[in-house]
Amino acid sequence: MQLLPFLGLIGAASLAAAQTSGGNGTVVTGKMGDARIVKNNPVGETWVATFDGSQGVKGTVTAVGWSIGVNYTVAVTGLPEGKGPFNFHVHLKAVPAGGTCADTGAHLDSFVRGQDPPCTASMPQTCEVGDLSGKYGKVDGPTATKTFNDPYSALDKIMLGYIGERAIVFHDNTSARIACANLVKQK
Ligand SMILES: *[C@@H]1O[C@H](CO)[C@@H](O)[C@H](O)[C@H]1NC(C)=O
Ligand SMILES: *[C@@H]1O[C@H](CO)[C@@H](O)[C@H](O)[C@H]1NC(C)=O
Ligand SMILES: [Cu+2]
Numbered sequence: 001m002q003l004l005p006f007l008g009l010i011g012a013a014s015l016a017a018a019q020t021s022g023g024n025g026t027v028v029t030g031k032m033g034d035a036r037i038v039k040n041n042p043v044g045e046t047w048v049a050t051f052d053g054s055q056g057v058k059g060t061v062t063a064v065g066w067s068i069g070v071n072y073t074v075a076v077t078g079l080p081e082g083k084g085p086f087n088f089h090v091h092l093k094a095v096p097a098g099g100t101c102a103d104t105g106a107h108l109d110s111f112v113r114g115q116d117p118p119c120t121a122s123m124p125q126t127c128e129v130g131d132l133s134g135k136y137g138k139v140d141g142p143t144a145t146k147t148f149n150d151p152y153s154a155l156d157k158i159m160l161g162y163i164g165e166r167a168i169v170f171h172d173n174t175s176a177r178i179a180c181a182n183l184v185k186q187k
Contacts (some may be wrong), residue, residue: 027051030111035152038161041065045155049168051076055101057179061088063167070163071153072132076162079141083172086139090130090153091167094182103173106169107131110160114155129161156175 045065051057058077074095079086091104107115110132119134127135127150136148154161169180 001009012164028113028117028120028123030109030113030128031125032111032160035111035127036160037125037151038069038154038159039067040159041070041153041155043067046186046187047155047164047183049183050183051078053078056080057170061181061183063153063155063163063183065155066149069149070137071149072147072154073154074139074144074146076139076145079139079144079170080172080178083174083178084138084141086141086144087133087171087175088139089132089134089169089171090183091169091180092130093167094165095167095180101167101169101170101180104169104177104180108161108166110162110165113180115178116138124150124156125152130163130166132154141161156157 007080042065049061051059054098057076057078062073064071074088080083090108091106092108093103093105096103107128109128113126113128119131121135124135135150139146139172152161153163155164157163157164163183165183167180167182169177172178
């Protein structure tokens with residue numbers, strides 16, 4: 001495999017880190033390796049998951065294409081009191097019409113890493129692509145505002161890490177899926 005020297009260095013460093021300091025000393029990178037940084041997203045292309053309040057949570061999670069990955073903005077209110085902190089992820093499948101959050105499948109996990117052991121935030125390239133709270137922190141309620149860049153999210157369907165037409169799901173601290181909404185491309 002060809003790697004830029006720079007990326008090769010990061011790969012070697014993260015592998016060493018995973019072996020020495022990953023949860024329980026376990027190597028936690030995906031079966032397909034570390035998540036790859038996405039550099040060809042359409043800058044400014046915007047996808048929005050709108051939480052309409054029918055599940056209690058109201059607001060948006062916005063994903064905007066950037067030169068490296070995607071910039072996310074979480075801006076929601078109505079997260080249930082006393083049930084936090086809240087995890088949130090990109091799940092594989094959109095909520096079908098008339099469906100529930102149970103229909104959104106597992107996390108987006110393009111590099112086949114799995115959920116165990118939990119994501120180590122200091123090594124985001126070893127986490128599931130969709131594990132946004134694992135990489136960038138959980139949110140607290142009832143109102144949450146959070147902005148971050150995820151280098152591994154893609155807006156082109158042919159790329160690993162594609163987040164389009166999938167769902168954003170919030171979980172309470174029992175991991176129950178409390179609210180979900182589909183990412184919809186804005187005109
Ligand atoms: C996206 O995030 C990066 C890194 O945080 C930031 O430098 C950049 O200005 C952001 N772009 C937009 C369009 O918000
Ligand atoms: C989870 O929420 C319950 C309230 O529903 C609270 O008693 C408990 O301390 C919370 N657990 C954590 C780990 O925050
Ligand atoms: Cu989830």
